[in-house]
Amino acid sequence: GAGVSQSPRYKVTKRGQDVALRCDPISGHVSLYWYRQALGQGPEFLTYFNYEAQQDKSGLPNDRFSAERPEGSISTLTIQRTEQRDSAMYRCASSPRSLGTGPYNEQFFGPGTRLTVL
Amino acid sequence: KQEVTQIPAALSVPEGENLVLNCSFTDSAIYNLQWFRQDPGKGLTSLLLIQSSQREQTSGRLNASLDKSSGRSTLYIAASQPGDSATYLCAVRHLGQNFVFGPGTRLSVLP
Numbered sequence: 201g202a203g204v205s206q207s208p209r210y211k212v213t214k215r216g217q218d219v220a221l222r223c224d225p226i227s228g229h230v231s232l233y234w235y236r237q238a239l240g241q242g243p244e245f246l247t248y249f250n251y252e253a254q255q256d257k258s259g260l261p262n263d264r265f266s267a268e269r270p271e272g273s274i275s276t277l278t279i280q281r282t283e284q285r286d287s288a289m290y291r292c293a294s295s296p297r298s299l300g301t302g303p304y305n306e307q308f309f310g311p312g313t314r315l316t317v318l
Numbered sequence: 319k320q321e322v323t324q325i326p327a328a329l330s331v332p333e334g335e336n337l338v339l340n341c342s343f344t345d346s347a348i349y350n351l352q353w354f355r356q357d358p359g360k361g362l363t364s365l366l367l368i369q370s371s372q373r374e375q376t377s378g379r380l381n382a383s384l385d386k387s388s389g390r391s392t393l394y395i396a397a398s399q400p401g402d403s404a405t406y407l408c409a410v411r412h413l414g415q416n417f418v419f420g421p422g423t424r425l426s427v428l429p
Contacts, residue, residue, distance in 0.1 A: 242419030
């Protein structure tokens with residue numbers, strides 16, 4: 201596709217439910233990143249993948265959060281037993297190269313998924 | 319731990335003015351710095367990427383400078399237009415690590 205796409209764009213769920221957020225990166229991009237953005241703040245790193253390997257998950261806030269990228273393309277961020285504090289914009293980005301393989305490693309962002317937990 | 323701040327938090331200027339947005343970071347050992355634009359309901363759009371060895375980058379009416387030793391970057395917007403209204407974010411990266419974002423500056427350019 202032309203850019204990074206995310207679905208759904210908006211998700212409203214009740215506390216305690218599980219949600220799955222999808223990211224479809226730019227075709228051929230090696231790296232994929234997940235961020236969470238609170239209102240009025242910059243994006244906060246959650247996790248990233250090189251191909252299908254999860255390289256860093258240090259930003260995941262707790263074990264209710266998990267992510268996968270089984271075939272090295274589409275990724276899913278899953279939040280189990282959602283809580284109201286999980287409400288935020290969840291952003292995905294991709295880049296053509298792996299981190300550390302060169303300086304010109306620009307990130308391209310998707311439109312985000314707005315999650316609201318009631 | 320790297321911390322990134324942006325001043326001002328919000329800025330409102332009349333159309334045609336030149337303006338400067340500031341970004342500061344606490345750990346100067348960065349690999350690169352990237353400026354983004356964020357529009358409501360849309361993703362972040364990359365504006366300029368500056369490597370640690372560079373002093374500035376230019377794209378159209380935008381000029382970004384980097385002073386790594388002092389932990390500062392500025393984004394200069396010339397002849398501002400209402401279409402420039404958006405939130406501007408800077409993000410810094412260390413080698414092999416992910417971007418750390420600032421909170422952004424919300425810009426309004428009034429016609």
